[in-house]
Amino acid sequence: GAVVSQHPSWVICKSGTSVKIECRSLDFQATTMFWYRQFPKQSLMLMATSNEGSKATYEQGVEKDKFLINHASLTLSTLTVTSAHPEDSSFYICSARSQGVDIEAFFGQGTRLTVV
């Protein structure tokens, strides 16, 4: 079946550094990818929606200059957390949807980011 691969699964970084998270669709073309953030005991909060070849659409309250999203191909989207701070520590999850498919069924494994 369709698989979305997210890498890395966990990362620890120093405050002030940047971290890049990759999300790949392995056997389908992901025209739309979604990036979520989940804090402990909370639900998934959508950060941004990215469509291949165009700029990402960010949710209210999400800083686009801090969370850089690139969706340069139909199989790869990246999220870069720039100048990370401890409050950015969270579980980041991507999901992918192909054109014409109404069901958001494919999530990446998630990335546990810890900023120290």
Next chain:
Amino acid sequence: QKEVEQNSGPLSVPEGAIASLNCTYSDRGSQSFFWYRQYSGKSPELIMFIYSNGDKEDGRFTAQLNKASQYVSLLIRDSQPSDSATYLCAFRRTGTASKLTFGTGTRLQVTL
């Protein structure tokens, strides 16, 4: 009022029993409803989706939707310890470009 409300639990049921998970939503424009299972430290997995009022069954799972009451539920028959997880309901408005809005989830514990 929250967009999606779920009892956080934990909901504890004995093995073999029926687990009933409930979710209410406030957006009457919601058209598609989803149930996801999330194990601790993992990303969500799609369990069921439902668009029309009534029941939809898939194996041990039954989703129930009542748009008039803005209520969606998930029944798990013959609950197994492996069903112990957090169950998230989510909804979306019409259109594939619409975003999913998730509830905070109900933690289910199936006891031996």
